[in-house]
Amino acid sequence: MPENITDRHVISNASARWYSITVLMTFLLLLSVIPCAMLSLADHGPTSHTNVSALNIYFFGKQKQKIANQTQGRHLVLLGGSSAFYSVRARMLQAQFGIPVINNALHAGIGIDYLLYRARQSLRPGDTAILFMEYDIYARSEPSWTLADYILPYDLAYFAAQPLTTQIGLIGKLTPSEYWNRVYDVFFGKPIDGKGALSYMNGYGDVKNNLLELRNGSQKAKLDTLLPRKNLVLPLKNADPIADFIRWCQKNGITVIAGYPAFLDFPEYHSGKGQAFFQSLGKYYHELGVPTLGEPSDFMFSKSMFFDTEYHLHDGGAAVMTDLVAQRLEPLLGMPRRKAPDIQIDRPLRLMLSEEKIPEEVSLRGFSEAESWGRWTIVEKASIQFDATLPLSFRLDACVMQVFGNNGKTPTLVRVGKEEHSVLVSAPNTCISLEFKTDGKTHIIEIIPPEPQSPRQLGLSDDESFLGLGFSRLEITPMPIGITEKSITGNSRPIVNITD
Amino acid sequence: MLFYTPEFLFLFLPITLFAYFLIGRFSWKAAFGWLAFASLFFYGYWNPKYLILISGSIIFNYAGGSVLGKLRDRGLDHSACVVFVLLIIANIGLLGYFKYLMFFAGQFGQMFGIHWDVGLIVLPIGISFYTFTQIAYLADVAKGKVRERSFLAYILFVTYFPHLVAGPVLHHAEMMPQFANRQNLKFNVDNFALGITFFAFGLFKKIVLADGCAPLANGVFNVVSAGLSAADAWLGATAYTLQIYYDFSGYSDMAIGLSLLFNIRLPINFNSPYRATNIIDFWRRWHITLSRFLRDYLYIPLGGNRKGQWRRHVNLMTTMLLGGLWHGANWTFLIWGGLHGLYLAINHFWRSFSETTGIGKNTGMALKIAYHLLTLIAVIIAWVFFRAGSLADALTVLSAMGGLGAHAQPGSATITIETLAFITALLSWAMLAPNTNQILRYNFGAQHLVTEIRDRFLWRPNIPYAMLVGLVFFICAFVGVTGREKLEFLYFQF
Numbered sequence: 006m007p008e009n010i011t012d013r014h015v016i017s018n019a020s021a022r023w024y025s026i027t028v029l030m031t032f033l034l035l036l037s038v039i040p041c042a043m044l045s046l047a048d049h050g051p052t053s054h055t056n057v058s059a060l061n062i063y064f065f066g067k068q069k070q071k072i073a074n075q076t077q078g079r080h081l082v083l084l085g086g087s088s089a090f091y092s093v094r095a096r097m098l099q100a101q102f103g104i105p106v107i108n109n110a111l112h113a114g115i116g117i118d119y120l121l122y123r124a125r126q127s128l129r130p131g132d133t134a135i136l137f138m139e140y141d142i143y144a145r146s147e148p149s150w151t152l153a154d155y156i157l158p159y160d161l162a163y164f165a166a167q168p169l170t171t172q173i174g175l176i177g178k179l180t181p182s183e184y185w186n187r188v189y190d191v192f193f194g195k196p197i198d199g200k201g202a203l204s205y206m207n208g209y210g211d212v213k214n215n216l217l218e219l220r221n222g223s224q225k226a227k228l229d230t231l232l233p234r235k236n237l238v239l240p241l242k243n244a245d246p247i248a249d250f251i252r253w254c255q256k257n258g259i260t261v262i263a264g265y266p267a268f269l270d271f272p273e274y275h276s277g278k279g280q281a282f283f284q285s286l287g288k289y290y291h292e293l294g295v296p297t298l299g300e301p302s303d304f305m306f307s308k309s310m311f312f313d314t315e316y317h318l319h320d321g322g323a324a325v326m327t328d329l330v331a332q333r334l335e336p337l338l339g340m341p342r343r344k345a346p347d348i349q350i351d352r353p354l355r356l357m358l359s360e361e362k363i364p365e366e367v368s369l370r371g372f373s374e375a376e377s378w379g380r381w382t383i384v385e386k387a388s389i390q391f392d393a394t395l396p397l398s399f400r401l402d403a404c405v406m407q408v409f410g411n412n413g414k415t416p417t418l419v420r421v422g423k424e425e426h427s428v429l430v431s432a433p434n435t436c437i438s439l440e441f442k443t444d445g446k447t448h449i450i451e452i453i454p455p456e457p458q459s460p461r462q463l464g465l466s467d468d469e470s471f472l473g474l475g476f477s478r479l480e481i482t483p484m485p486i487g488i489t490e491k492s493i494t495g496n497s498r499p500i501v502n503i504t505d
Numbered sequence: 506m507l508f509y510t511p512e513f514l515f516l517f518l519p520i521t522l523f524a525y526f527l528i529g530r531f532s533w534k535a536a537f538g539w540l541a542f543a544s545l546f547f548y549g550y551w552n553p554k555y556l557i558l559i560s561g562s563i564i565f566n567y568a569g570g571s572v573l574g575k576l577r578d579r580g581l582d583h584s585a586c587v588v589f590v591l592l593i594i595a596n597i598g599l600l601g602y603f604k605y606l607m608f609f610a611g612q613f614g615q616m617f618g619i620h621w622d623v624g625l626i627v628l629p630i631g632i633s634f635y636t637f638t639q640i641a642y643l644a645d646v647a648k649g650k651v652r653e654r655s656f657l658a659y660i661l662f663v664t665y666f667p668h669l670v671a672g673p674v675l676h677h678a679e680m681m682p683q684f685a686n687r688q689n690l691k692f693n694v695d696n697f698a699l700g701i702t703f704f705a706f707g708l709f710k711k712i713v714l715a716d717g718c719a720p721l722a723n724g725v726f727n728v729v730s731a732g733l734s735a736a737d738a739w740l741g742a743t744a745y746t747l748q749i750y751y752d753f754s755g756y757s758d759m760a761i762g763l764s765l766l767f768n769i770r771l772p773i774n775f776n777s778p779y780r781a782t783n784i785i786d787f788w789r790r791w792h793i794t795l796s797r798f799l800r801d802y803l804y805i806p807l808g809g810n811r812k813g814q815w816r817r818h819v820n821l822m823t824t825m826l827l828g829g830l831w832h833g834a835n836w837t838f839l840i841w842g843g844l845h846g847l848y849l850a851i852n853h854f855w856r857s858f859s860e861t862t863g864i865g866k867n868t869g870m871a872l873k874i875a876y877h878l879l880t881l882i883a884v885i886i887a888w889v890f891f892r893a894g895s896l897a898d899a900l901t902v903l904s905a906m907g908g909l910g911a912h913a914q915p916g917s918a919t920i921t922i923e924t925l926a927f928i929t930a931l932l933s934w935a936m937l938a939p940n941t942n943q944i945l946r947y948n949f950g951a952q953h954l955v956t957e958i959r960d961r962f963l964w965r966p967n968i969p970y971a972m973l974v975g976l977v978f979f980i981c982a983f984v985g986v987t988g989r990e991k992l993e994f995l996y997f998q999f
Contacts (some may be wrong), residue, residue, distance in 0.1 A: 020967070021694045022698075023966075024966035024968075024971045026703075026971075027968050027972060027975065028698075028971045028978065029975070030975070031972045031975020031976060032978040032979050034975075035975065036982065153963050171510050184884050410563040418978030502515075
């Protein structure tokens, strides 16, 4: 027999014992760096390293919770992933039923269990929860990367509440560099305030940027390449969290209504395995004693109604979907609907850009923070977006307080839908007045200064924003169709081109 | 279950270890039974249906070994010989069915233009290792060297989880006395300290070094059809040379380390093979337990070097061809074995020539380095066949290495400073640094091979070393658990 190893090493039991303990302690100590970083980051909030999905879940989720906390009495709460976020309008439902409605939908990628975990935190006795769960949720069973990326570190309480195997699974979803970024962020990460993300959401929790005018080429291309989903087959996976949630709601005096997400229609979904899958959902909810808003096929739409994915309707599509939801809700809620609100701007609207807070139904893009006199345009194309559509005919009055660099030498373009005016604003303190006609579907006014430049380019300061014109005030005045007037005040001379 | 997965490290291993020593306090049989059960669970975790196969193989060989032993005891040598041959045929037949039937059916069909469909046969993990272990046992029984009377001990000998799926290939005689030693049923903190250190070394080799090389090797061998530059081909071949070494020697270190936790010593499998100065030396350092198996149970029975130079070369070539084929049913493995057979024949010829003429006998440092590099290049060239998906791919890579390749197309591998630095560092480490056995002064199974190194390089169970090993565990756990694709050990496929 070979000699004994321990004889060869001549080590004492004591040193071997301390050695083994130190190995273990060092390992555990180093391992604890990561949870410490997570705990620290949980307070820190998202940083420049945070992925877009986690960032949106963080800010949208927080804001939606805030909306839920602020509203009193009985709520109607819309639950689901981004399909409901994009495709159902809480604002319209509230106007029709006269009770507070919150769009509490977030992101299907975080999974059904976590979506419903969050929903429990915002629901109160007397509320009505309407489920619009994406179909993929029923075809997936394991925790996703999106969930791991978000809850590590922004919802450690949920992580801690999971069984050990799920926790290990979640830890394994992230790459070493993703963990490293988290540790790095504890010391060097720059917090993000979330204003950018929140500008895409209204005060009811509905998404605002699914306007067709805002859709870019790649979003359209993505939609054009979509094919029928093959993963939507029986048996239903992951349905247990829904049953648990329904039981929890029943116990807490919360009414549950099952809806279906907006979904791109394909013939394959109306026969064979596809049909069996969709039909089984209705049966599933029926067995749980939950009323439904109809059949999944009622909420399938043609491609022209969608914005970018098979679950995201554009603004017009969302209005159709919401109207259908309201129709089906009426008997279930036992509440008559009010007349649909006029969603076109029908009275004069004034925006004072020197004020920090702008009306909720308006979003500014490409404008600076408010200064005492107003706001700069800071990109090549600044825009003002309205929740409601612009009037069919209106006058835009704008007061320009500042003109940066060469922007007073050539005309600035102002565009509404297909109509475009070019205006020369040669000096500060100029008010211009332009008339527009629209197709009644346009939400956006675009301002395109001729030569945005940064103060840094001109050697004036370190500011890298591309300044164009500085506006103090914008006014929209609806006009009866057929009446036109052109006026100009101040010392600029407008050049009016109607390109269409 | 891989050795570095959380379920192994945080559940299977602690539970098995704790229960083994706990049960061992009361009954050695129960402790054996527990370890055998845990080993079968470990094996069945991949695919429970293969438990039937391994169980059948164990029962068959144990029964066969008993019959063989009894026939020998009664002096019925001729009958024993017949039984032994039948047992070997049965074992080779089992291996042949799972490993070679698809290949030979395909070749047969091509040769005679007929379609022989044998269906898809999935290779059960570890079948080559446990079959060879049992063949060695039967051969030892036939020679009267060993005899196992306890079925439980035999199960444990075959299934013992640290060596079950990728070796080392064990001799019954070196294992059973250890299992029989009741002292080994008591927790030994010295072996524990050494074991975790061995395991940490192996883990680092596998997860950080071998898996770090894998994308570089795959990035070349998976895009052969896109055309390779000479530099890319050399990079891919060298990366694979390092990947297979760090992967398999890492696995072997982990197996030794795990086994030490149970106070059982496994034989070493590697001894810095890329430091070899000739091919004979290389085969004394590479996959040592397979080499000794092939030597003891194939080369020597074939006649070894006892029947003249010419027969020695034929025996060597036969042994190496079969050694190549052991890795898998593919012409690439056969050529890899054949190349090494040829290298060995040339090496023996040169040695005889050198001894006769005195040429090249007294070598200076420069010539030693030249021998060293020549050996390494020969090994790298052979690895190209071993790694390539087909013979055509291997020839394309070799042509590119010889500067005859097509110009690289977009999408083919490219070399960066970082990859070059990584490969250089790993190659230098493999060629110049002391190996795990030397650092940890462990030479079980190959006492004459592991040379002493300077004291300052030796492992000591002190606090700084413990912190370093703790750090290594952390890095490996971090890399192993997180994002990167989980790569199985390369030798799991053989």
